[in-house]
Amino acid sequence: MFDYSPKGADKNKLFYWDMEGDFTPEVTGEYAFQESCLGTALVFIDGELLIDDKTNQVLSLASIGASSQAQTKTVHMEAGKTYKIRVEYGSGKTFTLTTNDLVSSNGGGFLTIGYNLQRTENDLINEAIEAAKSVEKVVLCIGTSYDYESEGFDRKSMDLPGNQDRLVSEVLKANKNTIIINQSGTPVTLPFIDTTPAFIQAWFNGMESGNAITDILYGTVNPSGKLPLTFPRKIQDNPAYLTFKSNNGHVIYGEDVFTGWNWLMKTWLPL
Structure with a gap:
């Protein structure tokens, strides 16, 4: 609500709502x-205070501006x-x-609140297996999020977060007619790619991503896009794997003149 100022609010956009x-x-x-919020918030369930994000706030970063550190209560x-x-x-x-943060100091702030039924990874994977067995075809969505890849920091791993590799493997065993849709902004390790009958790299395409993917699945649009980068099978296939980190602030290009695709062409397609 950065540009929100309700009727009756003062010039500093100070207001309250329930x-x-x-x-x-x-x-x-x-x-x-x-x-989590930029402002203050109290969350009640059946009249009892569950989350107090007002009296003892802790600073955290947000996708836009700053925010309080997320509080979780079960x-x-x-x-x-x-x-x-x-x-x-x-x-x-x-x-x-x-x-x-200038964004944080201007406007009505923001509030985010959500809930999640607590289940183990085994519970979720078993549900996916049973669902895959009960249908003719499966569309399985995997990928990352801005928690794992975004501007301003490096990923700790090229692997898919969580237990997604096992999820894909078990679903493929349960139903061979499975389409894998990966949503990520950069390459991820795909140990299951050789046994996957159909794979779509869907990137992060915003609000209309679902409609775009549906058009491809039903043949309305031909998926004719070209990859803007190379997807290595594993992180060790990257040219900068051995010299990725800096040496006291100095970046070493250990691949020498074979930077980027030149190294891949030299090692993957030797002349």
Whole structure:
């Protein structure tokens, strides 16, 4: 709400609002609620304070500007029971922490809140296996997110986050008619690529990504795009693998004149 200033707010965009609603879970279990904001926020469930992001805020980075560090609290919920959820929010001007970020100091701030039913990776993979067995064809989406690759930092690994390699392997065993759709901004290790009948590299294409992928899957559009970079099978195939990090601030190009695609052509397609 950086450019939001409701009627009645003062010139500094100081305002408060409450949001409330009902939540009825379909599954009994432990639910983790998470909140972060630029401003201040209190989260209540059935009138009891669950998250206090007002009195003891901790500074964190956000995709735009600064924010409070995300707080997570877990609560047990019963399937079919309705819970009252209320959020009390104060605009960005109520932020209790000091930041030099210009975006953070201008506008109405922001609030993000969500929940997640706590399940183990084994639970999720087993659900995927059973689902794959019950259908004729499978479309399996994998990939990364801005938590793993973004501007301003290097990835710690080229591997897919979490246990996605095992997920893909188990789904392929359960149903050989599986299309893998990978959404990432850079190459990832694909140990399953040789046994995958169809693979789509979908990148990060924003709000219309789902429609674009659907057009390709149903043949409305021919997937004729060219890769703007090379996808190595593993990180050891990269020309800069042995000399990736700097030496006291000095970058060493150990591949010499065979930088980038030149090295790949020399090693993969020797003349």
